[in-house]
Amino acid sequence: DMPLETPPAMDALPLRLRALSLSAMMDQPASLFKALLPGSSEALTSLHLFVIKSGPRLHERVLQAQPSLPSNLLHLSIATHWVPLSDSLAQFIASCTRLQTLTLSGIIPLQMLEVIRTLSSPLAALDFTIPATFAWHGYTVEAFFDRILREQSARRLRFMTATRVLESGSDDQPERAEFVRGACRCVYEITSRTSARALLAGYG
16 A cells, blocks of 8 residues: 655655556555556556546556556556546557557447547457446447447457446346357446456456
């Protein structure tokens, strides 16, 4: 555990991180990442970011401390609550050249399509959540799967999961459906809880 008040300068810590999880609910200065990341330049391949609209852009501070991160990441998870991602975060995702798995939770569907369109690496697995108002965006879930699979970054997809988490008081019932599209297994799940896969994405 790191202190909430980090000194303006810290000695490099003898750590070799493989995964890093950050929440914009807790601000941390650049000095923390400059101390944490120097020994993890090649080992750090998994990143999870929880983003809030008014929160700090922690991905920018991580990049300042480890500019090579986009070329090393294999697993990336971005979570928010249906607010637009900043341009710099969208650009960061697009700059990741080796991604194998991507999890997008609480991302507005139209922006999610744009993020997938700009990816520079072909994915093996994609997980995302959809809102209760998903039909307002003009798609069925199956059509949305098909739309994603037309993108260049999805040409090697083997697994794709869309999850809708039931809100308290909803009359909808949990359900699960599977589709096969070429070599890709597509799963749509309505659940009363966040899927374990979505929670653990980025920690592999």
